[in-house]
Amino acid sequence: MHGGATAEPALARRLSWRALTRATEPYLYTLPALLLIATVMMMPLVIGLSYAFRDITLLDPLSGGFVGLDHFRELYADASFWNALRNTVTWTATSVALQFALGLMLAQLLNRAFPGRALIQILVFLPWAVPSFLSGLNWAWLFNPVVGPLPYWFQAAGLTHGTDNLLSDPQHALWGPIIANVWWGIPFFAITLLAALQSIPRDIYEAAVMDGAGPWTRFRRITLPFLAPTMAITILLRTVWIANFADLIVVMTKGGPADSTQILASYIFTQAFQRLDFGYASAVAAVLVLLLLAYAGALLLLRRLLTARF
Amino acid sequence: MRSAARARGLYWLCHYAALALFVAFALFPLFWLLKVSITPNDLLYSEGVRLWPSHATIAHYVSVIQHTQFPLYFRNSVIVSATTALLSTLIAAAAGYGFSRFRFRGKLWILGVMLVTQMFPLVMIVAPIFRLLAPLGLTNSLSGLVLVYTAFNVPFASFLMQSFFDGIPKELEEAAMIDGATRFQALRWIILPLTLPGLAATAGFVFTGAWSELLFALMLNSSSQVSTFPVGLLSFVSKFSVDFGQMMAAGVLALIPVCAFFLLIQRHLVQGLTAGAVKG
Numbered sequence: 345m346h347g348g349a350t351a352e353p354a355l356a357r358r359l360s361w362r363a364l365t366r367a368t369e370p371y372l373y374t375l376p377a378l379l380l381i382a383t384v385m386m387m388p389l390v391i392g393l394s395y396a397f398r399d400i401t402l403l404d405p406l407s408g409g410f411v412g413l414d415h416f417r418e419l420y421a422d423a424s425f426w427n428a429l430r431n432t433v434t435w436t437a438t439s440v441a442l443q444f445a446l447g448l449m450l451a452q453l454l455n456r457a458f459p460g461r462a463l464i465q466i467l468v469f470l471p472w473a474v475p476s477f478l479s480g481l482n483w484a485w486l487f488n489p490v491v492g493p494l495p496y497w498f499q500a501a502g503l504t505h506g507t508d509n510l511l512s513d514p515q516h517a518l519w520g521p522i523i524a525n526v527w528w529g530i531p532f533f534a535i536t537l538l539a540a541l542q543s544i545p546r547d548i549y550e551a552a553v554m555d556g557a558g559p560w561t562r563f564r565r566i567t568l569p570f571l572a573p574t575m576a577i578t579i580l581l582r583t584v585w586i587a588n589f590a591d592l593i594v595v596m597t598k599g600g601p602a603d604s605t606q607i608l609a610s611y612i613f614t615q616a617f618q619r620l621d622f623g624y625a626s627a628v629a630a631v632l633v634l635l636l637l638a639y640a641g642a643l644l645l646l647r648r649l650l651t652a653r654f
Numbered sequence: 655m656r657s658a659a660r661a662r663g664l665y666w667l668c669h670y671a672a673l674a675l676f677v678a679f680a681l682f683p684l685f686w687l688l689k690v691s692i693t694p695n696d697l698l699y700s701e702g703v704r705l706w707p708s709h710a711t712i713a714h715y716v717s718v719i720q721h722t723q724f725p726l727y728f729r730n731s732v733i734v735s736a737t738t739a740l741l742s743t744l745i746a747a748a749a750g751y752g753f754s755r756f757r758f759r760g761k762l763w764i765l766g767v768m769l770v771t772q773m774f775p776l777v778m779i780v781a782p783i784f785r786l787l788a789p790l791g792l793t794n795s796l797s798g799l800v801l802v803y804t805a806f807n808v809p810f811a812s813f814l815m816q817s818f819f820d821g822i823p824k825e826l827e828e829a830a831m832i833d834g835a836t837r838f839q840a841l842r843w844i845i846l847p848l849t850l851p852g853l854a855a856t857a858g859f860v861f862t863g864a865w866s867e868l869l870f871a872l873m874l875n876s877s878s879q880v881s882t883f884p885v886g887l888l889s890f891v892s893k894f895s896v897d898f899g900q901m902m903a904a905g906v907l908a909l910i911p912v913c914a915f916f917l918l919i920q921r922h923l924v925q926g927l928t929a930g931a932v933k934g
Contacts, residue, residue, distance in 0.1 A: 373756070376749070378749075384801060388783045400781070449672070468677055468680045469916075471684075475908060477866065478905055482687050482905065490699075496703050587775075590869065612780075613869055622782075636774075
């Protein structure tokens with residue numbers, strides 16, 4: 345009896361201590377990540393949204409006041425903004441379409457065993473490892489008639505009359521960053537699609553061959569339906585990501601010549617970095633976020649409608 | 655029978671030809687980078703678009719290493735990227751383990767917030783981050799960059815680590831805990847050793863991401879003493895844009911660490927990325 349009387353509170357204490365650790369344990373593991381994300385990403389995000397309604401110019405001690413919707417009115421009348429918006433659509437749609445089409449082709453080519461596949465896979469995926477600033481510089485050099493071969497090749501192929509730098513031609517300059525982006529982004533699509541292709545059971549194809557289905561039918565009736573979910577999610581994420589991706593343009597053209605390659609993301613960066621106008625930059629950023637949210641929402645809605653139908 | 659064999663031969667011919675085009679497209683820019691970096695200056699202009707110079711030199715590399723600030727930039731980048739990789743991997747391993755092993759109140763919200771951080775444009779927080787870090791003395795400092803990069807990389811790294819932990823059976827640490835180990839001991843001595851490849855891959859991804867980051871490094875650090883490699887290379891390009899040999903030699907040097915990592919993980923790329931393919 346004696347021992348039991350002293351042991352019981354100790355046991356109860358131990359039990360409640362254990363219950364406490366058990367209840368808090370999951371949070372202890374996730375807390376560092378959460379704190380960091382809250383302070384370094386979510387808080388600046390909220391502050392950044394508030395900047396859109398304030399007059400914030402760095403190095404100007406008088407700035408900081410609330411200006412309501414002034415930035416958005418200014419933006420509505422800003423021809424550079426509308427131009428950047430158009431360029432964003434061209435840049436994103438062309439880059440994603442080409443990256444996806446070529447990535448899918450490459451994934452198909454790699455999705456069967458042949459001698460040398462391991463080596464070829466390393467070589468074609470290599471651009472993915474190249475830092476984006478370097479791939480921008482590298483392509484800028486290739487387009488430069490002083491050191492790069494491309495202007496001469498374009499001329500020889502009859503695409504251009506002279507050997508001028510593509511990047512200084514306002515009509516076509518946006519193709520420079522797009523090509524660099526496609527080069528750099530094909531591996532990403534190829535890797536994700538190849539992984540999805542490899543998860544399709546082999547015997548389905550064998551059965552289809554026995555039933556006399558040709559390569560095109562097999563692709564349309566087996567491969568595409570199996571890949572559809574992966575395709576949808578990667579295209580969605582990639583579109584958002586590329587719309588926000590300013591590095592290549594900042595490095596290759598700085599948005600020029602004459603704003604012809606300026607996209608919204610690079611416009612935001614120029615406003616913040618060169619004009620130090622954080623308020624206006626944040627207003628443009630807020631619009632970009634809204635547009636991307638609308639895009640993602642529309643896509644998800646469309647998907648729901650389509651899946652409800654069939 | 656003959657015609658079937660011929661058709662198959664033709665198919666493989668096209669297959670290899672298409673792959674050859676992809677390989678050429680992937681490698682040509684890098685080949686050209688290397689080629690210009692070893693071309694002597696006088697030959698650069700006289701030989702134009704020749705595929706290989708009539709003689710090669712390492713002079714550009716020597717002068718980049720001896721007469722420019724690139725060794726300093728390289729050092730800064732190594733410090734920032736390695737520290738970021740280490741911190742992010744530790745924090746992400748803890749979070750990934752938490753997500754993989756527990757069901758708890760608010761988990762869905764936390765995952766949602768982390769997903770949102772992957773979606774919004776990072777340019778949006780350039781300005782506020784600058785304003786927040788400046789009074790703390792974290793602009794023009796390598797620690798500021800480490801802090802920002804770690805936060806940027808933790809969400810993706812946590813998803814990646816979670817998928818690695820998901821692949822390890824729960825029964826392993828449950829058995830250890832029945833034998834009297836605490837959960838943390840079980841994690842430390844049984845689970846972590848099994849996830850070493852996952853930890854290495856995560857660290858590598860974060861390292862590459864930090865090594866490549868340009869916009870925040872440009873915005874936050876204006877002093878060349880704390881410039882990272884991308885910023886240094888870009889300012890070099892805008893200042894000395896005639897010295898192509900040196901610029902490209904510096905470019906090749908910037909490729910070395912990321913290519914080394916790529917060769918290490920390329921075997922696991924296709925399987926590994928399926929798990930958490932959210933980010934480039």
